[in-house]
Amino acid sequence: MxxxxxxxxxxxxxxxxxxxxxxxxxxxxxxxxxxxxxxxxxxxxxxxxxxxxxxxxxxxxxxxxxxxxxxxxxxxxxxxxxxxxxxxxxxxxxxxxxxxxxxxxxxxxxxxxxxxxxxxxxxxxxxxxxxxxxxxxxxxxxxxxxxxxxxxxxxxxxxxxxxxxxxxxxxxxxxxxxxxxxxxxxxxxxxxxxxxxxxxxxxxxxxxxxxxxxxxxxSPQLFNRDHALAATFVGSRDASKDYKSLRAELTTWLSSEYSKLNNYGFLSVIIDAQEIQEAWQLACDLVLYGEHFIESPVKNMFFRWREVMRETMEHLPHIDAEKAQFELANEGYTYRDQFVLVDESGKQQRLVLLMQKNQRDETPVPCPACRSSEIAGNSYPTLGVKSWECSNVLCPERSIYNRGKRYSFKALLSQAAIEHPSNEIPVESVRRWQRDVLPFKTDGEILHMLVSHYSMVGDGAFFYNVPEQADQEIRAQGRHYTLVTRGVAAADTDRFWTSPLFHRFSSVPSSPIKVDHDEPTAPLKAQPDWQVLQGDSVQVLAEMPPDSVDRAITSPPYFNAREYSQWPNLYCYLHDMQAIAREVFRVLKPGAVYAYNIFDTFDNERIITFSDMGKKRISLSAWTVDAFRRVGFTLRGNLVWDKGEIHGKRGFNSGNFSPFYQSPFNCWEHVLLFQKPGGRNDDLNTDLLENSRSVARIHPVVKIIRGENRHGHTAPFPQELPERLLEGLPQGALVLDPFGGSGTTARAALQAGCRSVIIEQDESYVALSRRLIEEHQNGMATSQGTLFI
Structure with a gap:
């Protein structure tokens, strides 16, 4: 019936x-x-x-x-x-x-x-x-x-x-x-x-x-949390070590901890920026190594190495494919965040790196909605994280168009953290750490944050080389603590820096540009206040004589972030940036500084897979530091550009006050300060390099007004930033910007009484920059005339 x-x-x-x-x-x-x-x-x-x-x-x-x-x-x-x-x-x-x-x-x-x-x-x-x-x-x-x-x-x-x-x-x-x-x-x-x-x-x-x-x-092995968090301090006891020895010690530690750390566990490196002279060099190298130190041929459909090799070789035909070994994938930790903690005067005190272990695990996981083990598993929502799809036709959580529910054990673990009341993080702690630039209080507070934000009650946490005062500040918080002294024996991690990974983008061009530099080029003969030169930066820079520029300042295109900055993959981008850096290095005077503003973007590197699973936080700063070091530059520091409060408030923690969901707003960008070795000991760079461990809080350019771009360029940087980067230069000094954009560097140079040469490839931006520079120059003349009257 x-x-x-x-x-x-x-x-x-x-x-x-x-x-x-x-x-x-x-x-x-x-x-x-x-x-x-x-x-x-x-x-x-x-x-x-x-x-x-x-x-x-x-x-x-x-x-x-x-x-x-x-x-x-x-x-x-x-x-x-x-x-x-x-x-x-x-x-x-x-x-x-x-x-x-x-x-x-x-x-x-x-x-x-x-x-x-x-x-x-x-x-x-x-x-x-x-x-x-x-x-x-x-x-x-x-x-x-x-x-x-x-x-x-x-x-x-x-x-x-x-x-x-x-x-x-x-x-x-x-x-x-x-x-x-x-x-x-x-x-x-x-x-x-x-x-x-x-x-x-x-x-x-x-x-x-x-x-x-x-x-x-x-599956009891999935729930092992005896080594769920690891953190090491790098400070006073490491200050006397030479850089390569310290780097080898820490990269060895990263490798060792990876084998011990539970899957989806977190690892942190806390660097004392006052004690460690090469703090930023070290931070960048550790991120680069941590993400790529495992080298192996991944037997999985998502690894598209043949397509990656084809795209790269089409863009860079001179790359040695035999040395590059594109068939090898480079894996490791997932780079998550980097905090910068400062004192009251704006001096950098601590750099806190945060990485997570996301290792592929093929252990079948039944559907959390219906409990069925009738599942399929052929996808990864993100690299290293296996997802499953429920095939039970009577599952209550099939999509509205009858697709099976997708889930992963990592997501289930995060959900468990939410639903256990003892894991809840105090509101004041969440608010305190919601920005990634914040005042430094104590090392103990950093440890307390790592424990409460990135581990669960009952987890095991291992802390290495903890300062004595921080040891006394650690609160129980329901975790199992082990304090350890970090070993000094270093494995052979130096091989990483000459591995095939770097042969995929870093090389000397097969046909270097040859120009006779005995006679100064026409653009520099007249020595005007400013010049905007149109063309490819490598070609234009090749026309300039060596050792002729007093300082270079730029904000380059970020990898695939704008319509005008598209590359087949990260290798192609890094190669092009390195080629330009090589020419900038040549034209800079010995001892001159190259200030390079870069942001760690969120995108797909397209060096493993081309799908959305490849989207991640890309540490462009770490890649840049390595690429520029191979050219000959020395990293002297990083002037952190704090852009202030984030207006959108998206992507923080979705209202969750529990571990795994705390992802601070990215409020700052790098201004990496590279120096060309050599030159006499003068005071030109003293003021600038003294700020290499500072934070500059400068509001970004407001370009969108009522839905319209009133500036004309999609990614301008504020003039106040290059003005600060010009400190110490004498009147008439020559400033270079190889990515001229809307001419901000040239306008700042005029303000400082310096000459400038900016290079821009896009014809519309060349016209825009010339107009804005002329308007600025005319405004300066009017202002000076008014003051004179």
Whole structure:
């Protein structure tokens, strides 16, 4: 007999619900059609799965129609995010009076709204926001969607899909109906019975009730957290070591810790910028080594080395493919963040590097939603992190177009950190560390942050070479601490710096440009106040005589960050930047400085894979330091450009006050100060190099006004920055900018009484820079004339 549904009747003034049952796949289909209003057909595999479920678990005998509707439409609301506005309204009301909710509370609030459960919402808010009633916060005031609206939204998706790429290419009515079968199954039968059924049906361990507990019984190695955090201090006891010895010691430590660190564990290097002379050189080298020290032929479809080699060789035909060995992948830690801590005067005190171990792990992980081990695993959301896709056709979390739920153990671990109350990080700590440039207090506070932000209660943490005062400040926090002295024996890590990785971009051009520099070139003969030269920087610089420029200042294009800065892959970009740096090195006077503003971007290097899985934080600064060192430059320091508060507030922690989710706003950029060796001991660079361990807080250029770029260039840097980088130069000194852009460096040079030569390849930017420089020069003349009068 078909499912008759239920009706509400009144008896003695009370509302009662008539119940019924689902005894066959046909009755289930009738109910599904009634609740969705869709006329599609269920696939054979869904029908077979339903019949097997009915045979093994048994029919649902006491089906409460009202309860089924609430849960079923609630799950659809989650899939379609139909109550996004309602929940945002509640959070906005709360934020206005200083009330915030943690992730578990937000999850409970969303479910109460999606299921139209006013009673549950009241209970949650009474606990999390005792004064909510005074602010008219309740289910009625939030205006969530009704069951009928949910039903109509589902029907619309079936005929006009809004979340599907190439929506016109296929009909999705049947997909939407089949995707709705899972949520209905989990609304009709008890979830506990279904969990047990799917877990045991597909060969999982016996069901205990807790997903992570069952998973731990099945795969205990996944949960080993005895070495989940490692950190080392580099300070006074290392100051007397020569640079190569210290680097070898620390790269050996990085390699050793990788083998000990639990997967998805964190590693940190804390460098005392006052004690370690080459602090920034060391920071860059450790990031570069840490991310690439494992060299092996990866037997996986995502490693596209043949395409990488082809693209690179087309751009750089003189690269020696035999030495480059493109078939070898370079892997290691994942670079996560870098904090700069400063004193009251703006002097850099500590550099805190943060990396994470994300090692590919093929251990099967059952679906957290339905507990089924009927899974497929052929994808990686990010490099090193394996994801799985649930193949259970009755899983409640299939997408609206009937794709299986994707998940990874790393995400499950992060979720576990959220849901365990003891892991919650104090609000003041989250706010204190939300920017990556901040005041330095104590080394103990740094350790306290690393523990609470990047490990869980019960984890093992290993701290190396901890200063005595920091040792005394460490709080228990429910972790297991081990204090260790870092070993000094160094393995053969020097080979890394001559490995095939660097042969893929760093080489001497096969046909170096030859120019007779006996006679000064025409552009420099007249020695005008400024010149904007159009063309490729390597070609234009080749026309300039050697040892003729007093200082170079630039902000180069960032790898694939703008429409005008596109390269096939990172190797091609680094080669081109190095080729220009080689010419800049030649034209600089001995002892002159090259100030190089660069930002660590988030993109795909395109040296492993071309898909979104390759997107990551790219340490352009670390690559730059290595490439420029091979040209002959010496890194003298890094003037940190602090751009101030971030306006967007996106990408921080998504409102989660728990470990693994704390990702500070990237508020600063590097201004790497390279020096050409040699020259007499003069005072030209003293002022600038004294600032090489400082922080300059300068607001970026506001170029977008009411949606329009009023500046003309998509990535200008503020004039105040090159003005600061010109300190110490005498009147008439010659300044070079090989990436002229909108002429900011030239305008700053005029302001400082210096001459300038800027090079720009784009014709429109050449015109823009000439116009802006002329306007600035005319403005200076007018100002001086007014003062004279």
């Amino acid at each position: 078909p499912f008759e549904g239920s009706s509400n009747v009144r008896s003695g003034g009370k509302r009662m619900t008539v119940t019924s049952s689902v005894k066959s796949a046909e009755e289930f289909k009738v109910l599904l059609a009634d609740l969705t209003g869709l006329t599609g057909s269920l696939s054979d595999d869904v029908t077979v799965a339903l019949e097997k479920l009915l045979t093994t678990v048994g029919p649902a005998t006491s089906v409460d129609r009202q309860k089924v509707q609430s849960i079923f439409y609630g799950r659809l609301n989650q899939k379609l995010t139909l109550n996004k506005a309602a929940t945002a309204n509640l959070y906005s009301k709360a934020a206005k009076v200083g009330v915030t909710f943690n992730y578990p509370t937000k999850k409970a609030i969303s479910w109460a709204i999606d299921t139209l459960n006013a009673k549950d919402l009241e209970v949650i808010l009474t606990s999390a926001w005792p004064g909510h009633a005074q602010h008219s916060v309740g289910l009625e005031e939030l205006h969530p969607v009704s069951h009928e609206q949910t039903k109509k939204a589902l029907q619309l998706e079936a005929v006009k899909p809004s979340k599907l790429r190439k929506a016109h290419s296929r009909q999705v009515v049947d997909d939407v109906l089949n995707a709705a079968a899972g949520p209905l199954v989990w609304s009709v039968w008890e979830p506990r019975n279904l969990h047990q059924y799917f877990q045991e049906q597909t060969g999982g361990v016996p069901y205990t009730g807790e997903y992570l507990q069952d998973l731990q019984l099945q």
